[in-house]
Amino acid sequence: MxxxxxxxxxxxxxxxxxxxxxxxxxxxxxxxxxxxKNLVRNFHALGVLEGIxxxxxxxxxxxxxxxxxxxxxxNADEIxxxxxxxxxxxxxxxxxxxxxxxxxxxxxxxVYVEKxxxxxxxxGEALVTLARERQRxxxxxxxxxxxxxxxxxKELVAEGExxxxxxxxxxxxxxxxxxxxxxxLWSFAPHDVSIILGLLGEAPDSVQASGGNFLHRRVADTTVxxxxxxxxxxxxxxxxxxxxxxxxxxxxxxxxKMAVFDDTAPWPEKLQLYAHGVAWDGNVPVAxxxxxxxxxxxxxxxxxxxxxxxxxxxxxxxxxxxxxREGLQVLRVLNACQRxxxxxxREVLEQQxxxxxxxxxxxxxxxxxxxxxxxxxxFSHVLPGSRIGAGCNIGQNVVVGPDVIIxxxxxxxxNVSVYKGVTLEDGVxxxxxxxxxxxxxxxxEVSRREAFQATLVKRGATIGANATVICGITLGEYSFIGAxxxxxxxxxxxxxxxxxxxxxxxxxxxxxxxxxxxxxCPVSGAQYRETDKGLEETAA
Numbered sequence: 001m002x003x004x005x006x007x008x009x010x011x012x013x014x015x016x017x018x019x020x021x022x023x024x025x026x027x028x029x030x031x032x033x034x035x036x037k038n039l040v041r042n043f044h045a046l047g048v049l050e051g052i053x054x055x056x057x058x059x060x061x062x063x064x065x066x067x068x069x070x071x072x073x074x075n076a077d078e079i080x081x082x083x084x085x086x087x088x089x090x091x092x093x094x095x096x097x098x099x100x101x102x103x104x105x106x107x108x109x110x111v112y113v114e115k116x117x118x119x120x121x122x123x124g125e126a127l128v129t130l131a132r133e134r135q136r137x138x139x140x141x142x143x144x145x146x147x148x149x150x151x152x153x154k155e156l157v158a159e160g161e162x163x164x165x166x167x168x169x170x171x172x173x174x175x176x177x178x179x180x181x182x183x184x185l186w187s188f189a190p191h192d193v194s195i196i197l198g199l200l201g202e203a204p205d206s207v208q209a210s211g212g213n214f215l216h217r218r219v220a221d222t223t224v225x226x227x228x229x230x231x232x233x234x235x236x237x238x239x240x241x242x243x244x245x246x247x248x249x250x251x252x253x254x255x256x257k258m259a260v261f262d263d264t265a266p267w268p269e270k271l272q273l274y275a276h277g278v279a280w281d282g283n284v285p286v287a288x289x290x291x292x293x294x295x296x297x298x299x300x301x302x303x304x305x306x307x308x309x310x311x312x313x314x315x316x317x318x319x320x321x322x323x324x325r326e327g328l329q330v331l332r333v334l335n336a337c338q339r340x341x342x343x344x345x346r347e348v349l350e351q352q353x354x355x356x357x358x359x360x361x362x363x364x365x366x367x368x369x370x371x372x373x374x375x376x377x378x379f380s381h382v383l384p385g386s387r388i389g390a391g392c393n394i395g396q397n398v399v400v401g402p403d404v405i406i407x408x409x410x411x412x413x414x415n416v417s418v419y420k421g422v423t424l425e426d427g428v429x430x431x432x433x434x435x436x437x438x439x440x441x442x443x444x445e446v447s448r449r450e451a452f453q454a455t456l457v458k459r460g461a462t463i464g465a466n467a468t469v470i471c472g473i474t475l476g477e478y479s480f481i482g483a484x485x486x487x488x489x490x491x492x493x494x495x496x497x498x499x500x501x502x503x504x505x506x507x508x509x510x511x512x513x514x515x516x517x518x519x520x521c522p523v524s525g526a527q528y529r530e531t532d533k534g535l536e537e538t539a540a
Contacts, residue, residue, distance in 0.1 A: 025086030025110070025314045026050035028079045030100060032063050035114060036091035042307040043089065044070060050085050076100075080107035087137070087314050089307075090114060094182055098123045101138070105130045110137035112310045115190040116334060117327035124331050128324040132408070132426070135459065137313050139320035140327030142194040146306040148297040149261050149271045150195060153252065156295070157199050158384055158402055161273070162254025168196055168235040170250045173243035183220040185211070185337055188239035193330050193337075194322070195250060196227065196235050201367020201384050203329060204229050206348045209340040214242060225337045231366060260292075271295040316474055318423050318456050319405045325387075362394075368401065371408060389426065407459070421452045421471065428457050431465035431483065438471050458493070460510060476534050480508040492534030507535055 027043050029036055032054040043049040044067045053073040054060040064070045079085055080103055087110040090100050098118030104111045105127065117124050117140050131138035144150045156162060170192040197203065204227040211223035222240040229235070248263040258274045275290040313320050332349065340347040355372040358364055362380045371390030376382065380394050383401030388394070389408035399417040400406065407426035412418065416430050419438040424430075436455060439448040453472035457463070461475045464483035475481065476493035485502040496506040496514060506514055509521035509528065519528040519535065528535040 025311075026084050027087040027089055027112075027311070028053065028073060028082075028085045029089045029091065030054075030076060030079070031091035031093075031114075032056075032060050033091070037063055038303055039089050039091050039114075039307065040067065040070070042301075042304050043311075045304065046307055046311055048087075048311055050082075051079075053079060076103075080104065080109070086110060087112065087310065089310070091141075094119060094186065098127065101127050102130065105134055105136050105138070108134065108136065110139075110310075110314050112137075112139045112141060112307075113327075114141040115194075115327070116140075116186065116331050117324060118331070121328070121332055121335060124324070124328040128328055131324050135317075137310070137317070137320060138324035138327075139310050139313065140322045140324065140330075141306065142191065142322040142326070142330065143302050143306055144191050144195055144263075145198065145322050146309060147263070147302040148300055148305075149263070149295075152271055152295060152297050153250075153259055153261055154199060154385075156259060156273075157252065157254075161257060162252060162259055163256030165200065165233050165252060165254050167233065167253040168199070168251065170196065170235070170237050171247050172237075172239045173245070173247040174241055175243055175245070176241045183211075183223070184239050184241050185209070185220060185223045185225070185341065186334060188241070189223070189225065189237050189337070190330055190334060192237045192239070192250070193227075193333050194326070196237075197329055197333065198326075199252065200229060200231070200233055200235075201369075202229050202231060204235075204333060204336075204349060206346055207333065207336045207340050208346050209337045210344070211341050220341065223337075223341060225340075227333070267297070267299045268294060271297055316456050317425065317458055318454075319407070319425070365401075395432070413465070419452075422455045422457070424457045425459040425461075427460040429462040431463055431467065433466050434463045435466075435468040436471070437468070440471065462508075462512065478508060478510050479534070480512070493531075494528065494535035510537065 027048045028050050029039050029043060029052045032040055032052050040049065040052055040063060049070055051071045051073040052060050052064055053076050057074060060072045064072045073079055079088060088104040090097060090113040092100060094116055097113050101111050101113050118127065172188045172192060206228045207225060209223055209225040211220035213219060214221050221242045225237045227235045246264055250261040252259040258276055260272050262270055273293040273295060277288040279286045279288050309321060336347045336349050356370045356374040358376045359378050361378050362376045364370060364382045365384045367384035368382045369387040371388060373390050374388055374392040376394040378396040380396065380398040385403035386401035388406045391408055392406060392410045394412050395414040397415050398412050403420050404418050404422055406424045409426055410424050410428045412430045413432040415433045419436055421438045422436050438452045442448060455469060455471050456474045458475060458477045460478040463469065463481045466484045467481045468486045470488050473487065473490050475491045476495065478494045479491045480496045481487055482498035485498050486500040487497060487502045491497055494507050495504045496508050497504055509515055509524065509526060511521050511524045513521050513523050527538045529538050
């Protein structure tokens, strides 16, 4: 899937275009072993690789020699203090992840870390909190969420194409690379846990696991894990590196159709649907089989797309598809499976209490996540796959989703729809009846689902009542959109925008005060200065 160094003409053109047009940050890769060298290859292809570091300096030197302009960083501490490096990709042994992620975040770097996020749940929670406090990107390398087949499968599930999900099973098998630093559960299963949690939008309430230690008495070579979910869905994950042939297959059984994602199949056959059913002859169930329906997907290298996603999130400050919170959820399930594997007993997971308020007329669909302290008022509806952070206030008759991400402390007033493709960072204010669009040229008779464009509203921005934000643009940090304005292009940080089409008439402070020529907030005393991206706060 990611072992080839060759790209198609279209992929190469995409890379060239991104290299020319994006405002990219430089990335350093820590760990250049079995998987790290693939990260080096892809970040170099994207034109953002600044340097590489490995405890085996000779191996790093050999790898660097194959890529032009890449330097070897002898001491990892140099990465933390190098202002030329804005992002760090970590592909070192899992036991080192937690410490390296912490150091990178504390030094102000954005972080991409290969799975797992770390080994300790408490450490994972601390890292997620640290990333939020430092306003840094924290992304976990759950590769299959960057595979077009898995993304299309999620769309099919969300659209109800399969009906109600009943059962999922996943096999990840090979006569492959044998490891001693981690067992096969931690090496192979994170991918499958991540996909299953994402498709169902819920965490299991119990797990069971068994395995076999054949090559080393303390390292499992084969494991089978059974996950049971509050909705009644069950899933099992079979992983092994002692298997006579390679198999990477996920089967999702719905009450209308069944889906099969086979990552070892040729691209046209990777995702297939089966409209199998059951007929009743008297009291006897009879299987009704149907031919496979191939689902068209676009061929692309998932690891390239994953690296591209990280670079894009570094540039636009949006939330990664597999962010730290998603990585923490997967970590909790893996740890529960490990405990069940060791004890031989069913492990019960504590469900996160619904520590938010929902008015009795509001709907929160299965698969939506709501943060603690959030309030959802009359007749609002949160659709599957949406994530609303802590301490938010969602007014009356608000629709969120599907698959929308809203940060902590946001306030959305009455009669607002936050469509798929819109991301609100922390502290965003959306005034009553303001409008987000998701396509530029809507027609009732023409489906534009494939033409949805992403809209990013950055931290602390305010959007006034009855304003309209056209899709595909970014509103900068603490920008202020006046009531009734129609925003048609990107807005700089702290800009004050009014009119139709919206035009800039001044600057606003974090405190929500208009600034005069001194660029000093009259209330907080904060001093600002102009940059190429708008305003930024300086020392008072």
